[in-house]
Amino acid sequence: MLLSLRDVTKTYPGAEAPVLSRISLDLQAGEMLALTGESGSGKSTLLHLTGGLDTADTGVVAIDGIDLTPLDEPGRAALRRGTVGVIFQQFNLIPSLTVAANIAFQARLAGRHDPGLAQRLAARLGLNDHLAKYPEQLSGGQQQRVAIARTLAPQPKLVLADEPTGNLDEATADTVFALMCELVAETGAGLILVTHSERLAARLGRRLLLHAGQLT
């Protein structure tokens, strides 16, 4: 089992109700899951807990059979470096680094930098003309392509995407989304996509709806 969540509960400090309540979920390697739900339903929180970006109050989050919940911050950071890749809605990139450096960044952090792979990813994502540019010089769609390349370069086992095309127009969104799915599928990694676009969710093999902190 690539990912396994058991009875995961999370309450933000100061909030009355938990944002996630006793969530359990399994994901196989190569499986692609779309997570939908209205704003505030806890989709992003679930993603963050899965990626070791935040910690659950109770319950177990295990990736490849390793429980994340007892890990300290450096441990979770190590997980983020090597095992999991996250693509956010925006501001994925490090503004001070070039596109090429951004793509290589996470792979180099993980010690798995493969220049050939990075080059192939850039070529596949149509970024070859932009490698020397800085993120702020790119359009939103181009920035997300860089984020995809950056995420896939260290060959993560699990890709987490939080509204990766939410800031893009529909045509661009479709192109970027298709590329992402295609490349993830090629690597054989698992994918969890958080979105409220029914149209995009429908393209993935498995769908779950989150409502008031519960999976339905």
Next chain:
Amino acid sequence: MNARLFVLLLLLPFQAMAQGFAGLGTDAAGFSQPRSDTVLQFPADHGAHPDYRIEWWYLTANMTGPDGTPYGLQWTLFRSALAPRDGQGWDSPQLWMGHAAVTTPDAHHVTERLARGGIGQAGVNAAPFSAWIDDWVMEGPDINTLRLTASAPDFAYDVSLNAKGPLVLHGQNGYSVKSAAGQASHYYSQPFYKLYGTLTLPEGDVPVTGTAWLDREWSSQPLAQDQTGWDWFSLSFDSGDKLMGFVLRGSKDYTSATWIGADGTTIALLDGAFVVAPLSHHRVAGRTLPVEWQVLLPEKGVDVVVKALNPDAWMATSVPYWEGPVMISGSHKGAGYLEMTGYDD
């Protein structure tokens, strides 16, 4: 207290003379007082009297230049004592002040010197006679034969004086009463000097000849409390006769005068005999002063108009006053000097 005030304080005794200072009349601690029975002794009394509070050697002269232009000059040495004693060195309580002036019909030059007694910077010796402050001197073998010099940044003079008549004692043998209350001074004059010499003026040197009048006076409490100032006249008529008269202005004016015959014989004129009345006024240094007077001495048939040669003869010294030459017209002709004090602005 600023420096200016310091100077005023310094001149307290002089100020008292000029302004009728109230405190002086009662505060003569330890100083000698003029006495009616004092017999003046010469030449000793030409010298200083350090046991009296104030004293002066006051010379005025009426002169003419080669072109007939009238001139006046003044040379005065004041002595003021902080305490009734003499002394050597800086500790001497005797202070000295010199005033010098030259008056022309168009200009009035004034200067002033101050000095400490006891160090040789200023003083008076009776015989041979010498009165000096800095480089100014009035000196000679005796009081009848003198050289007189003074200098300033803008003028100087150097003249010789020869007395052609006797000393003149005012009042009662030189005891001159100044008020109905009995304030008095010792007062004598030498009004018979012939003068020749040189005035150095900004325009150049001017040789002059003329006459001069020396007043000597010392006291310790010169004015009554209500007296605010005086108008003093020294008049030399072409006849050879002379008249000294003053009015002390107070709650009631007090006058005194001496008629001096051409031979030096004197008639002391008591309060009320000498009558003056201002005829016209002039604005100078922010004050209004009478610069033309009617002078009457019915006893001698004197009814003259006395008019300032230069109405701007203001002495802008530490203690300011008006002092200048006058021209006489009317029943008698002649020239003289007028001094007016106590005209506050």
Next chain:
Amino acid sequence: MTRTILSALLGHWRRNPLHLITLLAGLALGTALWSGVQAINAEARASYDAAATALGEGSYAQIVAQDGAPIPQQNYVVLRRAGWTVSPVLEGDLGGVRIVGIDLLTAPRGIGPVSVDGGADLGAFLTGGGQIFARADTVANLPDTGAVGIIAPHVAPNTAIMDIGLAQRLLGRAGQIDRLIVSPEQPITRRPLATIAPGLIETAPQDSSDVARLTDSFHLNLTAFGLLSFVVGLFIVHGAIGLAFEQRRQMVRTLRALGVPLGRMILLIAAELAMLGLIAGLVGVALGYAVAAALLPDVAATLRGLYGADVSGQLTLRPAWWLSGLAIAVGGTAVASAGALWSLARMPLLASAQPRAWVMARQGAGLTIASVGLLLLAVGLAVWGHGLIAGFVMLGALLVGGALALPPLLTLALRWGEARARSPVAQWFWADARQQVPGLSLALMALLLAMTANVGVSTMVSSFRLTFIGFLDQRLASELYVSATDAAQADRIVAVAETQGVAVLPILSVNAQVAGQKVEIYGARDHATYRDNWHLLRAVPDVWDALARAEGVLVNEQLYRRAGRDLGTMVAIAPGLELPVLGIYGDYGNPVGQVILNDAVFTRQFPGVTALRFGLRIDPSQIDGVRAILRDQAGLTDSAMVDQASIKALSLSVFERTFTVTTALNILTLAVAGFAMLMSLLTLAEMRLPQLAPVWALGVPRRNLAALDLLRAALLGALTSALALPLGLTLAWALLAVVNVEAFGWRFPMYLFPLDYLRLGALALVAAALAALWPAWRLSRMPPVQLLGVFRHER
């Protein structure tokens, strides 16, 4: 409407108290140091003026004895009776208080106590026990004299004014006068001085008092510090105001969209800033007063020890001073906000409300051009400029040019580091540091200026110290210095010394005028002491032999520079005596020119002058013995014999005081710069989240990020220090070679103090790291939600 707008405007500060504190504190700190220094300078100047007024220096010509001896009182009377309106002055020391005896009757108006608190009485001043006019503390310090002390607040510090008669009595100098003040108005019949009193000479009034000229360099240092601190403060304010404007663009746009006229808007913002400036100014002036009060005793001690200038140790609150403090605070705010107001005035109604902080990154080219221009101007002025003003303009151009060069140079250095970085984190570290430069540039420039000032001024002061000590070594080559009271005692000293086999170097001097300047002429005996110890700045070959053969003279640097008396130029020493310059020697701390002649020539030219002071060359171990013999056989008092060691010890203790002041100002300016850094980092911290969040999300822990932030601040501090060093040394050079020469007529060599610079650099690193500590700590504790927020919210 006004009220509504104001409340909207002020709301910004309520929500961002940190910005408000930054603005107020920056301005207040800058104003504090500036006005503190000004307060010290004003106090010192008032003291010099009081001294100069009381002593008749400056505005009046003076008459002194040619041989420097006292003038007999009788000569004063002789002068007066020859038509000279002069006034006597006697000076001396009584129980450590400077006694000034004057004659109030002849003193020119304005000499003497200008005001007293009461109780003054002319009769009491002139006669009897006497009266002494002095400040309250001086009156308290006077030994019992029998005279009445009168409080006179405007008398110079540590000075007691009294009648000359009393002064003669208290000082045991009956019949003596030190100098005569010459009244500007003199009678036309005055006789020439030479025919009345041949031993006296008249010296022209000095432009400024000797003391003021000497101490100018010290005050210049203080002023430079104060000005730099203020400029540093302005950098902070500029940053804070710029940020406030950026963050309020949105609100300004909204308000204008709601119909608020632009003019009214700008007027209200200006009024708001003026009010803030005034508040900060008040705080700054109060702080400045505290700084000045704390430093003044050391400053006063320094000035007294170094230059013999008495400065009150007590601070007076002068209206002109605190008003100027307020004015400079408000004016500084205006300068700092002018640009922001201008851009606001030109902002189109529908402009983007996005913060433009990063836009600054693209101003690099403009900065570089301005910087290069200013530095070229500084070089041009250094080469071709003349005069003190040019010197100061050059300093200003150098400093501002250097500061403006900082961001481009830092960017270059960081790019270089980035290119050589191996690991991705290192690469990001360099890149991110470069990204931070625009946001931190103002704070870094402030740090640069503070460090530059520290390097420059401390190099100058330390160089002065070394030079001065070396100079003392050559000048104080004799082991014992003795002064005779009269010629007879001088003869006895020579005789006693000869029996002891001690070499005697007579010190012969007269005052004179050379090339229209007041100078001292010295006669020097040909002795190994001079050959061995004196280092001439420039000289002809075999200069001492030539001097011994009376082929010329030596002149001090002041005379060389002011009167252009270079090697070989003729110097007219006296009528009929004209000799060429053989050598030029350094003569620090002396305001007047000097000429040194062979002593034989001197004695021939000035036969009336006898030496009353002597230097004795003695084996150091025998000093005490020779002292005792001189005391017993020549009747010298202990105070008439000073040994070299104690003079040097005194000079050194004086310098320690100087360093106390310099060090205190060093630390204060660095503290201000550190504060600027802290404030910049705190405000940047919020804006930097988009930089940090992706790195964190990709697997770099917050603690590491925080550590990197600390390291980055230290790196920037180190790079800034690296630039500050050459800039500071250039500043020191400019102060030594341009400003000092123009202002004081001497130039001393520049020494380097690597250890000091190292310590200073370490201090700068510590300041930068300390400034980064709190923001870094906050980062290490930042909740993940806040970091994650970056990816979600529209910013």
